[in-house]
Amino acid sequence: MNDDQTPGPRQAVLAMSPDQFRAIGHGLVDRLADFLAELPIGPVTGNDTAAALRALLPAGEIPEQGELAEELLADAAMLLTRHSLFNAHPRFFGYITAGPAPIGVLAELLAATINANVGSATLAPIASAIEEQTVRWIAELMDYPADCGGLLVSGGNMANIVAFFAARRARADWDLRQHGVSAGPQLLVYASTETHTWLHKAADLSGIGTDAIRWLPTSSDGRMDTTGVAARIAADREGGGQPFLLVGTAGTVATGAVDPLPELARIARDQRMWFHVDGAYGGIAASLLDTEDTSLVPPDLAGLRQADSIALDPHKWLYAPLEAGCVLVRRAGDLRDAFSYKPSYYRFDDDAEQPLPNYYEYGPQNSRGFRALKVWLQLRHAGRAGYRRMMADDIRLARWLESRVRASDVLKLGPGGLSIATFRYVPQVGPLDGTRAEWLDALNTELLDRLQRGGEAFVSNAVIDGCFWLRACIVNFRTEAVDIDALVRLVERIGAEITAADFALTDPSAR
Numbered sequence: 001m002n003d004d005q006t007p008g009p010r011q012a013v014l015a016m017s018p019d020q021f022r023a024i025g026h027g028l029v030d031r032l033a034d035f036l037a038e039l040p041i042g043p044v045t046g047n048d049t050a051a052a053l054r055a056l057l058p059a060g061e062i063p064e065q066g067e068l069a070e071e072l073l074a075d076a077a078m079l080l081t082r083h084s085l086f087n088a089h090p091r092f093f094g095y096i097t098a099g100p101a102p103i104g105v106l107a108e109l110l111a112a113t114i115n116a117n118v119g120s121a122t123l124a125p126i127a128s129a130i131e132e133q134t135v136r137w138i139a140e141l142m143d144y145p146a147d148c149g150g151l152l153v154s155g156g157n158m159a160n161i162v163a164f165f166a167a168r169r170a171r172a173d174w175d176l177r178q179h180g181v182s183a184g185p186q187l188l189v190y191a192s193t194e195t196h197t198w199l200h201k202a203a204d205l206s207g208i209g210t211d212a213i214r215w216l217p218t219s220s221d222g223r224m225d226t227t228g229v230a231a232r233i234a235a236d237r238e239g240g241g242q243p244f245l246l247v248g249t250a251g252t253v254a255t256g257a258v259d260p261l262p263e264l265a266r267i268a269r270d271q272r273m274w275f276h277v278d279g280a281y282g283g284i285a286a287s288l289l290d291t292e293d294t295s296l297v298p299p300d301l302a303g304l305r306q307a308d309s310i311a312l313d314p315h316k317w318l319y320a321p322l323e324a325g326c327v328l329v330r331r332a333g334d335l336r337d338a339f340s341y342k343p344s345y346y347r348f349d350d351d352a353e354q355p356l357p358n359y360y361e362y363g364p365q366n367s368r369g370f371r372a373l374k375v376w377l378q379l380r381h382a383g384r385a386g387y388r389r390m391m392a393d394d395i396r397l398a399r400w401l402e403s404r405v406r407a408s409d410v411l412k413l414g415p416g417g418l419s420i421a422t423f424r425y426v427p428q429v430g431p432l433d434g435t436r437a438e439w440l441d442a443l444n445t446e447l448l449d450r451l452q453r454g455g456e457a458f459v460s461n462a463v464i465d466g467c468f469w470l471r472a473c474i475v476n477f478r479t480e481a482v483d484i485d486a487l488v489r490l491v492e493r494i495g496a497e498i499t500a501a502d503f504a505l506t507d508p509s510a511r
């Protein structure tokens, strides 16, 4: 190597001329538009085995030489459009996963092209301002104080975990960040047994441990039963613990139940605890509280406005492409107090009167992508009115599904709320003795397996009071009433097929 010689011109294989980018990009967009056009008439899922999927990929070790971008993108588009599960399909009702809004998809391309690092305002000037406005608009959508703090994170889990760390820092009266959890009394958190497993991870990761979670019972509709909570907190405090966090859920994963949030807010205030609401799924539905149809959402959702922090998920009911979660804290300074460290190599302090946030100080991430852009554009594309309409339509379709289930003589309706409905196949035949409950669980488990494998529609399951139920969640602006009707017919058909095959074995009168 000769250091004195000027290096010759580079031939970076990853470089692409603007004209190539244009041509290849247009080609990809054309393929994706075709995919979107055909999506509703194709299957919901490809349903390949793990072995078949691995066999689709190039054999052998990492390629030594590169390949042409155009061919690679055509190949990848083919793989993905044929072998995925399509949550944008109008008959996808599984879990709580939305199909992406097209403008959000395009926003991802725009964000990636600029590649702003939204860790600091210096590295991402306009992007930081957009994220700040996005957070404020999301708060306004739910009628949460617009001067709150917050940031975009990867999803509901991270949003809840970030809020948990903010609460822990704010309510520990010793220097917990330096001295750790063992330097003070045992911190205790209270939440219902229907709480999502983010709480286990938060308690675990934070060093508090899952033993510090005081699980509160729920009634059969999945809502927290607050009887005796205040007394239990007082007793724990007597016992030397430090109750610091009360968690309510706005839309449980299983049945969309909303905890009695106004009452939880009152208890937290009386007990000087931090009140956090996990609204990953249902928090945004608070925007429907003051619409004309007052039966759309439970009035308890209003209690979310009193929370010290809220987690919500734009990649659920704001229909953003993955990933987009959002955490809001009532006092903007609480996130910085919980997360800020200033390394010597960052000189990002701004002496402007109202500097833009340096988001690396507000959460666990350092370099950060521009998740806010897609959410910001979607909020502008739909507006508050557009979002209200889409969410209300999702809820009305869930109630329509419930009415179709009620009208069926082989389906039984379970608890549901917001845009979730639960139901199961309960035929007139089958054992009537003590084995019936088990038989119905096995029947519905098999039914769900076949339904998911069939690819005509996709629902997931919920275990309610120990029984297996089918669960449909509608966070999908592409779904119409005909898709709901088709789902009901499909469940009835598969149920009949299973019982017909099974009948001779299981029904004593048929022997």
Ligand SMILES: *Cc1c(COP(=O)(O)O)cnc(C)c1O
Residues within 6 Å of the ligand: 096, 154, 155, 156, 157, 158, 196, 198, 249, 251, 252, 253, 278, 279, 280, 281, 313, 325
């Ligand atoms: C989905 C969900 C979560 C987790 O959110 P992710 O985006 O999957 O990380 C947490 N809580 C509730 C109530 C949820 O519905």
